[in-house]
Each structure stands twice: as structure tokens, then as C-alpha cells.
Amino acid sequence: MHKFFALFLHIGLFGPLILGVLDSSFLVLPFGNDILLVVLIARKHEGFAWYVPIAALGSTIGVLLLDLVARKGGEEGLRKMLKPKRFDYFEKKMKKDAGIPIAVACIAPPPFPFTAVIAAASAFQYSRQRELTIVFFARLLRFSLVGVAAIRLGRQILRIVKSGPFYWTMIGFIALCAVASAISVYGWIKRSKLQGAVQQA
Secondary structure, three states, X not given: OHHHHHHHHHOOOHHHHHHXXXXXXXXXXXXHHHHHHHHHHHHOHXXXXXXXXXXXXXXXXXXXXXXXXXXXXXXXXHHHHOOHHHHHHHHHHHHHHOHHHHHHHHHOOOOOOHHHHHHHHHHOXXXXXXXXXXXHHHHHHHHHHHHHHHHHHHHHHHHHHOOHHHHHHHHHHHHHHHHHHHHHHHHHHHHHHHHHHHHHO
């Protein structure tokens, strides 16, 4: 865990940017960027002004990558990804007004189904420009709140981060995220191949 965060801490502004792209595309890294921002801003308060928008930009780029795949797969691709009841639920929500679920997904913490909401909005052909605009400003709000917490409670948070129980919890958490990410990437690749085979047929 120390090496993992040390890498992103060492590369400065690119840390929140890269982690934001990874977290919002096909990988599962819940709270990864939040923790990184807390550490960066707690150590350097003036970094709030650029770390927060950079993290929001990274998240938006990640969503764009996810959108490119989900939009191409369309409703049929989404139907293969979700259970029938889940599909019907997203179809109703997205066709009514996808903007609200997207904004909530960007602000709400896990286990809110962020990836599923973005994929559903894209699959039902919600405006890409609106989607990315909502994602950027909603993430900007979330990361701003995280930044304010880091400034006000930074020392206490850093003490928790350095504690033994947190260390071992995060090791287990990262291992779980690695497994979930592998499953997620495998699923997307498999569905993309199936979609391509269907189109060729």
C-alpha cells in the first residue's frame, strides 16, 4: 500500500489525474482518489486549487473511455451485462432523466453503482456532452468536499492512515479491488468480443 500511494504521491498532479481515469473507467478503486486527495491536500493546503479540478478531469476522462465502449454496445450490450429487473430499472430511470442518476453516482460514495449508471446512460444514448459535463462538475463538488475535509481534519486523518488497523484493512481492500478489477476488465473484453462476433455474423 505504501508503494502504491508513494507512486501517485511522487508524480504530483498526474497522481489524481491517472488514478481518476483508472477509477472511473473499467477498474474498481473505490475511495482511491479520495484518499490520495486527502493526503496530498493535508500535506499541502494550497494544492486544493489544482488537485481538485485535476482529479475531476481524470474522472471525466475515465468516464469517456467507459462511454465509448458502453455506447457502442448499446442496449443489447447492457442487457447482457445486467439482470432483467436491473435492466428494466435502469431503462426507466435513464429514459426519464439520466442527468440526476449520473450526478448522484458521481457524488455518492461506494457501494453506489457508479459504473453501472454511467454504462446505462451511455448504452441508452444519453448525450455524451451532457454526460461528461455533469460528471466533471459533480466530481468537482465531491472532491471539493474531500479537500475541505482534508484541510480541516488533515492531521487526524493522516494519523488514521498511518495506523496499523487501517494499514491491514487497506491491504485487504486493495487485494479485493484488484480481483474485482480483473473480473470487470475480463467481462468488458468478453462482451466486446461477443458483440463483434454478432456484428460480423
